[in-house]
Amino acid sequence: MTTQIIIVLILVFLINLITTLSYSVRIVGIRTGRIAVSFALFNILVLVSRTAYGFQAPLLAKTIENNINTGAGGNLPEFRLIILMCSVATIIGGFLIPTFQRILTIAVEKFSVYKSVPALLLHSFTKGGVTSIKESIAIPSTKNITDISIQRDFPWKVFIMNIVAVAIITIGVLSALYAGYLNPEYRTTASNLSAIINGLATILMFVFIDPFLSVMTDDVVLGKTKESLFRKYIVYMVFARLLGTVLAQFIFLPSAQLIAWIAEIM
Numbered sequence: 001m002t003t004q005i006i007i008v009l010i011l012v013f014l015i016n017l018i019t020t021l022s023y024s025v026r027i028v029g030i031r032t033g034r035i036a037v038s039f040a041l042f043n044i045l046v047l048v049s050r051t052a053y054g055f056q057a058p059l060l061a062k063t064i065e066n067n068i069n070t071g072a073g074g075n076l077p078e079f080r081l082i083i084l085m086c087s088v089a090t091i092i093g094g095f096l097i098p099t100f101q102r103i104l105t106i107a108v109e110k111f112s113v114y115k116s117v118p119a120l121l122l123h124s125f126t127k128g129g130v131t132s133i134k135e136s137i138a139i140p141s142t143k144n145i146t147d148i149s150i151q152r153d154f155p156w157k158v159f160i161m162n163i164v165a166v167a168i169i170t171i172g173v174l175s176a177l178y179a180g181y182l183n184p185e186y187r188t189t190a191s192n193l194s195a196i197i198n199g200l201a202t203i204l205m206f207v208f209i210d211p212f213l214s215v216m217t218d219d220v221v222l223g224k225t226k227e228s229l230f231r232k233y234i235v236y237m238v239f240a241r242l243l244g245t246v247l248a249q250f251i252f253l254p255s256a257q258l259i260a261w262i263a264e265i266m
Contacts, residue, residue, distance in 0.1 A: 020093025166244025
C-alpha cells in the first residue's frame with residue numbers, strides 16, 4: 001500500500017466522520033435554541049472536511065498515473081478499502097453523535113460568553129474545558145435502536161433517496177478516477193465527469209433530504225413534533241448513510257466502466 005493511499009484513507013475517514021456528525025447539529029440547535037450559531041461553529045469542522053476532500057482526488061489521480069506509467073494494476077483492492085473506510089467512519093460517527101452533541105452544546109453556550117471562535121478554542125484547552133469534554137463522553141442509548149420501526153412513521157422515500165445519494169457521492173470521484181485507468185486515453189475526460197455525478201447526488205440531497213430535516217427541525221422548535229421522534233429520524237438517516245456506503249461497494253466498478261464508456265463516446 002502506497003503512502004498516497006494511506007493518506008487518502010485518513011482523509012476519507014475524516015470526511016465521512018464529520019459528515020455523519022453533522023446530523024447532530026440540528027439536535028444541538030433545537031436544544032440550545034441557537035440553530036444559526038450551532039451551524040456556524042460546526043462549519044469550522046466542515047472547512048476541515050472540504051480541505052481534506054480537496055486533497056483526496058489529486059492523491060488518487062497520482063496513484064492512477066503511476067500505475068498507468070509503470071503498467072501496474074489498477075489498485076482495485078485499495079479502492080475497495082477506501083469505500084470500506086467510509087463505512088467504518090460512518091459507524092464510528094454514529095456512536096460519537098451523543099458525545100459530539102453534548103460537546104457542541106457546551107461550545108454553543110460558551111460562545112455566547114466569549115463571542116469569539118479563537119477564544120472558545122483556547123477555553124477548550126483550559127482545565128474547565130477539558131473537564132467539560134470528559135464529562136460529555138456518552139454512549140448511544142440502546143432505546144434509539146430498539147424504538148426503530150419500519151411499520152409506523154418510517155420515511156421510506158427520504159430513507160431510500162439518502163441511501164442512493166450517499167452511494168453516488170461515495171464513488172463519484174473514485175469511479176471517475178478508476179475509469180481513467182480502464183480507459184487511459186480519456187482519463188482527463190473521465191475524471192471531469194465526477195463533478196456531474198456528484199452534482200446529481202447533491203441535487204437529491206438539497207431537493208429532498210435537507211428540506212425534510214429542516215421542516216422537522218422547525219416543527220420541533222414550534223412544538224409540533226416531539227424531539228424524541230426527531231432523534232429517531234436522525235438514527236434513520238445515519239443507517240441510510242451506512243447502507244449507502246455499503247451500496248457503493250457494489251456500484252463502484254460498474255460505475256467506473258460506465259464512465260469510461262461515456263468518456264470515450266463524448
